[in-house]
Amino acid sequence: MSKHNDTWAPDDDKGTREFTSMTIAGQLFGIPVLTVQDVIGEQRITRVPLAPPEIAGTLNLRGRIVTAIDMRRRLGLPPRPPEMSGMNVVVEKGGELYSLIVDSVGEVLSLDGELFERNPATLDPVLHDVSMGVCRLDKELMVVLDVARILDIKRDQAA
């Protein structure tokens, strides 16, 4: 698997890696399953005034305060229709919990490194910034997201 360099860090010696799949505005995305702490349904979210627009607000996950990120906004996609409820994919970074609000969460996929390709040159620049690469699944393409880069939200000028 060495030809896929360090971006592909297999979970086991067979070179496969597991991803939690999710859809955002019809597109399939995946994040490494080990980074996911929790998947919960729609939650009551407290808006945070003056926060960057990508931040939907904060929510309470069993006594811990979680910062929720609206993935549609983060990826520059159209807003979710009001009748559609979202799902929270909770991840951790630096001891803090973050929730990625997506349209729906799918199954966990165990994928072979052979299916993985680094970001194609023509990938949308926003996606290019936050994705590690693309997996060629049988029916569709799955964009593999880099959680750290998703959470690296540029502060607005108000800072």
Add this chain to the structure above:
Amino acid sequence: MDDLLREFLTESAESLSALDLELVKLEQNPNDLDLLGNIFRLVHTIKGTCGFLGLPRLESVAHAAENVLGKVRDGELNVTPEIVDTILKSVDRIKGLLTTLEETEAEPEGNDNDLIDRLNAMAEGKEAAPSAPIPVAEAAPAAPAPVAQAAPEPQPQPQPHATPTEMADAAEAAAGRESAVAAQNIRVNVDLLENLMTMVSELVLTRNQLLQMLRGQKESEFATPLQRLNLVTSELQEGVMKTRMQPIGNAWAKLPRMVRDLAHELGKKIDLRMQGADTELDRQVLELIKDPLTHLVRNCADHGLERPEERRQAGKNETGRIILNAFHEGGQIVIEITDDGRGLSKEKIKAKAIQNRLASEAELAGMSETQIQQFIFKAGFSTAEKVTNVSGRGVGMDVVRTNIERIGGTIELRSQAGRGTSFFIKIPLTLAIVSALIVEAGGERFAIPQISVVELVRAMNSGHKVEEIKGAPFLRLRNRLLPLVNLRTVLRLGADAAQVSSDDSCIVVIQVGKFIFGILVDRVFDTEEIVVKPVAPLLRHVSMFAGNTILGDGSVIMILDPNGIAAAAGDVTMTHESAAVGEQATTGSQGDKTSLLLFRAGSGTQKAVPLALVARLEDVDAANVEISNGKPVVQYRGKLMPLVPIDPASPLKESGKMPVLVFQEGARSMGLVVDEIVDIVEERMTVQLGGDRPGLMGSAIIAGKATEVIDAGHYLTQAFNDWFAAASERNQVEGTAKRVLLIDDSPFFRNLLTPLLAVAGYDVTSVDGAQKALALCDAGRDFDVIISDIEMPGMSGFEFAETVRRGGRWQGTPIVALSSHTSPKDLDRGRRVGFVDYVAKLDRDALLTTLSQTIDAQGAA
């Protein structure tokens, strides 16, 4: 055992294990500058502490190691396995010495010259001679092993008179042993306490929920057990809080000794005063500010305070004073560290900043003093001319700042040359249960720490009406004007800010420091005990929030930071100068800022006069006004001073006090009677000329209002018809009036300075540009002195001076530069191109002195 020593041992044991790990990492990543910096700091701290505790052996080893590391950090040495080995060896030696220290409470005898020589040789860049037989293999693998897990082998008692080598062996053997002192104290991981705290918070919230539910039921079998639960929870909460809270005095305990030793070492007399030592703060926060505080106090003692003889010369008490003061303010802890020493030297900081390439000369020229002072917080900056044992290796203020900011605090400094320096540290209470007022604005709920709330005022109450001045709301509250902040507006909650006036809307009166203001909210709910949790790093830049919390109903709510809101409300004292630093410095374009005295007199319009022209402000009692020669006069300092009203039509008041602006020239004074003195402002002024009334120079917009700028010269001649004549006569007697050429593109300044100079007896010719001045030169006019502005359209003052100096009629005529910028850089340039002197615009006295000096010098030449 001495508390200080015990603490030092525990602390050092931790630092040393950290060092081991970091050094091994460094060997693997020799170019990691952060890592190197970290190692350097650790060693620096150990060295420093040893120095204060009077442990020369430890100190000298650490010092030698630090020297080598310093060279590595500065890029003079490369990280080699040899260097890492030797440093590790030094760490082991330090550990050994510490073990003996722990057992006997004294350093073992002997010396470490073998190791120190080796380190020094390295520092000098010589290949480390393998003189001392240091087996490489021994040191390296030993490093990452946690000290605590080493088997406690029976140790030979260290012999009191061991030879250095024996001692070193014993020391190294002992190094692997766990510190007994460290084992005596249970050091609970802060994370554990933090978790405990979180659980208790949860319990508190659950209890609150239960109590809320119970409140709805009159009779319940749960009432009694719940009551009990309530009590227990409260006690538990208190107990857990206590485990985390410590008086700040604990962090200060070491300081008196340290300062005493420092005073001895530096030959200074220092009086350390500590106030508010019982101010409690979170243990974690306390730990984190301990080092920064120590650094700051050390800096005050080392750099801030002068030696006794210097202090005596400066007219100060020989004993320098350092004052530490801690108190709670607006949900924060404020720690002030003040010394009455020499203050920060702007010039030295500038020089250092340039030397260390932190800023260019041009950038510095445009910076305010406060901005320049901020440089001491930059990495790699040190103002001490000598590297002393105490401080001054460029570790320090940047670390202090980083550590304070890491816990969400701020540090500010105020310094006055010759008077001393003050540091203000503000640290938030990151983890504490506080009482908070829950309010609503724009459909969202927020918590306001109760500690900052002074009172609540219902907005729609008849007695309290919200009024607006150009969109900014104010409230009349008990004969005071209370500035208001609409929470919806500052938080940009989107909802129409105009439709605030619902019946429920309330004003929360907040006090932050000395600033009192009101926050306009839609609704006030209740007070609730909340657990302040820090906001996520992604949101930390929003200064309006002090944290967030989970309410009894399980929802997350943001806690407002009264300080942040006060800053948004425009309280000037709250705005941090430091925020502007690092941003583009506002260079050059300050324009001509002028201090103006605003007053009211005659017709309603506000009037202004340049402050520089006014000698004094006096209150004259109408009863003291006499009439002499048909004109009102008053006895003033043993002479008669004529009083002139601004508006000749309106007579002077019959009774009461009248504010008077006193103008003075030589022995003569004149009083300009006004109705009311409004303010003194410093503003960039653009005068629209065309004052057709006598006594009016023109109008300008000052402080947002149309203002008439008066022509002082007009009133001077009113008081003394011969005011100008007398002055020029005086000059006439001494010879011919000195001829002055004034070049300034601004009509305002020409009009201002011409009478001023005329009053002083000069024959003034003024032109509006350098070209016109040169035309006069060509026309064969002669002047005794030329005064030229620097910034002028077309030919600048510098170019003008160069042209004149190059040759021609005026080659020998002295030129005085006149400018609003008098930075040393400008002075230099001015001198180079041929200005004899440099005067700040509107510094009347300086201008006149300079002129007479210049002319005298010319005459003497």
